[in-house]
Amino acid sequence: MPATPKPADDSPEPKPRLHGEMLSTSLLAFLKGWNAYGYQLSQKLAQAGLPESDSGTVYRTLRQLEKSGFVSSFWDTSENGPARRMYSLTKAGDLFLSGWIDVLQNYQSILQKALTSLDPGSATADVDAAS
Amino acid sequence: MPATPKPADDSPEPKPRLHGEMLSTSLLAFLKGWNAYGYQLSQKLAQAGLPESDSGTVYRTLRQLEKSGFVSSFWDTSENGPARRMYSLTKAGDLFLSGWIDVLQNYQSILQKALTSLDPGSATADVDAAS
């Protein structure tokens, strides 16, 4: 028995995973103010209450963010254990993050409006239609 | 021949476009409370202050949402002009949308925390000029 209340549907749909712009911007956010490396970021994401993310995707996303100029990296061998690729947020990354917040605010306000703009007395959309 | 004599930028970065889960959930939100068809939704998105979306992607996304059971559709031939495929939010879509709002709130709080947990005026990581 799974401890997690997994919906008992037999849909073969893959578990939702954090990816795309939400993953990219979460990584940028975690890098705001201090540096970090991939494994560390991957763990932070896992504890963040967001959908799980694939670590391979995290590493690839970080490389892509670097290619885009939003982060920069260097090898850190100052600690014990395997070398770590330390990432820092760049100015461009910081600007992108700020711009993203604006987009996000807009986006969220759209969702909120949709949820709250129910006309009084209007019956809930009778989405029976299937006919 | 390039009309612009500016060769330095050979990165033809495509304009950011609304896609993925942000597109899906925006569509679901627009369907909350009333029905709509693809062309209409595409126009609403264009006026919403979000990044532009490709209409082909909108149509494909709607079909996929239907496949996932989050919307249902039928042909509407009651009006003049080309037939419209009218979409309705299903119960499952409504639930998904609600769940998404929670994820989004979490996500946004992460970004906000990152932006505010620093002394204002503290310099960004000094990785400037790194391009």
Add this chain to the structure above:
DNA sequence: GTCGATAGATGCAGATTACACATAGCTGCA
């Protein structure tokens, strides 16, 4: 008949991603 707006859809090349697996450094421990 042609043009433009409406309405929906597809072909394709390139990008993205989930999943599995690979590589390597270090620690503990028998």
Add this chain to the structure above:
DNA sequence: TGCAGCTATGTGTAATCTGCATCTATCGAC
């Protein structure tokens, strides 16, 4: 010494997704 396990970073691959161009079709205006 051997080896399991954790840390840390990746890659191979098939499936999926996406941007852009293009296509079909209806209808009203001219």
